[in-house]
Amino acid sequence: MRNPIEFALVLLALCALFYMAHRYRKRAKRVERNLSDLQAEEDRVFDFLHGIGAAFSEGVRSSELHRLLVESAARILEADGGAIYLANKDESVLTPTHISKGCVAFVDVPRHIRDQAKGDENALWSYLQLQPVTRDSPGIVANCWRNGEIVCINSGEEGLPPEVSAIVGPLIYRHKVLGVLAVQMQRGNPHCDSKGLKVFRTIAEQSAFALYNEAIYLEAGEKRLIDRDLEIAREIQRILLPEADPEFPGYQISALSLAARQVSGDYFDYIPLGDGRLGVAIADASGKGVPASLIMAMCRGVLRREAVEASTPSKVLQRVNHHLYPDIKEDMFISMAYMLLSPLSGEICMARAGHDAPLLYRAAAKSVEQLRPKGMALGIDSGEVFNRVCGDFRFEMHPGDCLLLYTDGATEALDPSGMEYGLDRLAEALKASAPHGSAGVIRHVAQEVRQFTGNNLRQDDFTLIAIFKK
Numbered sequence: 001m002r003n004p005i006e007f008a009l010v011l012l013a014l015c016a017l018f019y020m021a022h023r024y025r026k027r028a029k030r031v032e033r034n035l036s037d038l039q040a041e042e043d044r045v046f047d048f049l050h051g052i053g054a055a056f057s058e059g060v061r062s063s064e065l066h067r068l069l070v071e072s073a074a075r076i077l078e079a080d081g082g083a084i085y086l087a088n089k090d091e092s093v094l095t096p097t098h099i100s101k102g103c104v105a106f107v108d109v110p111r112h113i114r115d116q117a118k119g120d121e122n123a124l125w126s127y128l129q130l131q132p133v134t135r136d137s138p139g140i141v142a143n144c145w146r147n148g149e150i151v152c153i154n155s156g157e158e159g160l161p162p163e164v165s166a167i168v169g170p171l172i173y174r175h176k177v178l179g180v181l182a183v184q185m186q187r188g189n190p191h192c193d194s195k196g197l198k199v200f201r202t203i204a205e206q207s208a209f210a211l212y213n214e215a216i217y218l219e220a221g222e223k224r225l226i227d228r229d230l231e232i233a234r235e236i237q238r239i240l241l242p243e244a245d246p247e248f249p250g251y252q253i254s255a256l257s258l259a260a261r262q263v264s265g266d267y268f269d270y271i272p273l274g275d276g277r278l279g280v281a282i283a284d285a286s287g288k289g290v291p292a293s294l295i296m297a298m299c300r301g302v303l304r305r306e307a308v309e310a311s312t313p314s315k316v317l318q319r320v321n322h323h324l325y326p327d328i329k330e331d332m333f334i335s336m337a338y339m340l341l342s343p344l345s346g347e348i349c350m351a352r353a354g355h356d357a358p359l360l361y362r363a364a365a366k367s368v369e370q371l372r373p374k375g376m377a378l379g380i381d382s383g384e385v386f387n388r389v390c391g392d393f394r395f396e397m398h399p400g401d402c403l404l405l406y407t408d409g410a411t412e413a414l415d416p417s418g419m420e421y422g423l424d425r426l427a428e429a430l431k432a433s434a435p436h437g438s439a440g441v442i443r444h445v446a447q448e449v450r451q452f453t454g455n456n457l458r459q460d461d462f463t464l465i466a467i468f469k470k
Contacts, residue, residue, distance in 0.1 A: 065214055066098040069207045074100065074183050076203060077167065077196060082183035084171075085133055085141050086211065091177060094133040094145060099125065104164055106182045107131055107139035133180075141180050144168045148177070150201055155187040165192045167200045171208040178211045237264065237293055240300055245438075246270045248278050250344040252468040254438035256446055258409075259461055265292025266407050266461040267300060271307045276343050279307045279316075282355065282465055283336035284407040291332070292461075299324060299334055299378070313338045313351035314392045321353070321378045321386050328379035335377045337405060346397040346469050351390055353378050356408055359427055361434040363400025368427040371395065371403075397469040402434040402441055409462035410445070413453050421452050438466035 070082045081100025088095065105128055117124035133141050140158050144151065150169030156162045168182040181204055185192055237259075245254050255268055265286070271279035281303060285292035299320065306319040316338055324334070337358060339350035350358075354377030357370040373393030376386055397403065406426065413421040426445065433444035442464050449462075 062214060062218070063098065065210065069181065069210065070098050070100060070183075073181060073200070073203045073207070076199060077183055077185065078189060079167075079183040079185045080164075082181065083128070083141075084179060084181050084207075086171075086179035087177055092134065094141060094179060096129055096131065097179075099128050101125060103128070104161060104166070104184050105139075105159070106141045106166070106168065107133055108137065108159075140166070140168055141182065144170055144180050144182075145177065148172070150197055150204065152192050152197060154192075160184075163187050165189060167192065167196060169200055169204045171204055171211060173208040173212040178208050181207055237297070240297060241268065242270050246272075246278060248341060248343065250346070250470055251341060252438040252470060253280070253465070254442045254468075255463070255465045256442050257461075257463040260409070264461045264463075265296055266409065266463040267296045268405075268463055268465055269300065269303070271304060273308065273340075278341045278343075279313075279338065280341060280405075280465065280467065281307075281336060281338045282405045282407065282463060283334055284355065284409075284461065284463070285334050286332050295328065295332060295334065298327065299336075303336075303338070307338075312392050313340055313349055314390050317351050317353045317375070317378070317390050318383065318387050321381070321390075322383055324379050325382050333377040333379045341467070346401075348395055348397060348403075350393045350395070351375060352393070353386075353390060354380075356406060356411065359404045359406075359423075359430050360395070360397075361402040361404070361430050362398075363402075363434070364398065366431065368431050370423075397467075399469055400435070401469045402430065402438065403467040404430050404441060404445070405465040405467075407461060407463045409460035410449055410464060412460060413449050413462070415452050416454050421449055425452070434468070438468040441466035441468070 066084050066086070070084050074080065074082050081103040083099040083103055083106055084097055085094040086097050087093070102125070105124065107128065109124065109127065113124060113127045117127075133139065133145070135142065135146055140153065140160075143158070148170050150167065153160060153166045153168065155165050160166060163186060164184050165187055166182055166184045168180065170180055171178045183200075189196075241257060242255070253270070257264065257266055257268060259266070265284060267281070267283040267285075269279075269281045271281070273279055283296065283299060285295045285299070302320050302323045303316070306316050306323075310316040310319055317336065320336075328334075333354070335355040336353040337350060337355040338353075339348050341348055350371065350373060352373045352375040354375055357372045359368050360371055361368050371393065373391065375390045378386075380386070404426075411421055411423050411426055415421075425448070429445045429448045430441060433441045436444070445464055445466075
């Protein structure tokens, strides 16, 4: 070395290089730690998303999904626990569906519960699990619900203990608040900052998406169960209706009944009686679907019992009304026509309880007339008025004549413009097809109504009975 100055300069350069290398190594380690932390956080988020997917693929229960959302959020944010509150259908109340054991209270807690919790650590947790939240409730969850924002609450604020902080946010999907998610942290937790809020936002968005899909999944499951029950009800109703048209001396009898929904409020029946006569009934309960079908099933049982006991159609209807009236709601009723056919002879005795007036085709005159015996619907009156107006109506059918019984699903069927098929069209269809017998009438009328409505017969329950005199 030529002089001390050069030596000093070299030494200074070496020190600078050593210092820079040291700083670089520290920076590299810091970057490595940050990358490691970032990778760990990404792994936790991935595990969270994977867990949600697995939950749906395995058909996990709702309670397990809610626990998964809370515990996953706590794990990702290195929190100590949390709680999830979900809204009811009309978004008027939030209900706790999972709260971690030992979790702080995110709702207002009465003093006596807090005092009780000092001696019993389960008292507070039990209270929180049963305490719903309304929009005007005090506390962190209600505030978040009202404000609709994700917030970080510092230690000691909004009722939190001095050693606890929290992140709370709404679970929103398609502009609908599904609930509120909250996690608690120890004071100084590094995630209680703007970065942690971004991570929490991702968790909240994915949680809301999971809850929405859960609701869809549950609704689909409930619909499948309802459809299965309705299919069973439809099969039972099919069993209750006649399997085939009856063979009865002197007559041809045919029928068709279609339900607007899975089950029908229409009813028809053939009841063989001990004296060789045949009872024929057609009825229509107000409304349609399950309520109407249940009323009609009850009506069938009563009618079949009373048809054997009573001597005339009017007596049958009077006794049916007597039994049904106490059990029918005020806004429901049943219209019915019931008649007795005697073998070979063309004499028919009929009573009508507010049902659509049957149409009778007279072969001799090639004309159609309405048969309008008096009567009011079943279930409206206890019997004082019903028994007075319900009477027997007797008429004769001659060879070639045809009687058509129907429910209002035929006359009130609508075409695409909203026009009703109507009684006149039904009478013309009967006149055109009556010479072809009962099966021909049913086939022709159904085809005419189908063409009129645009191939849609099932706007309402639809029932026809044709009785042709040989």
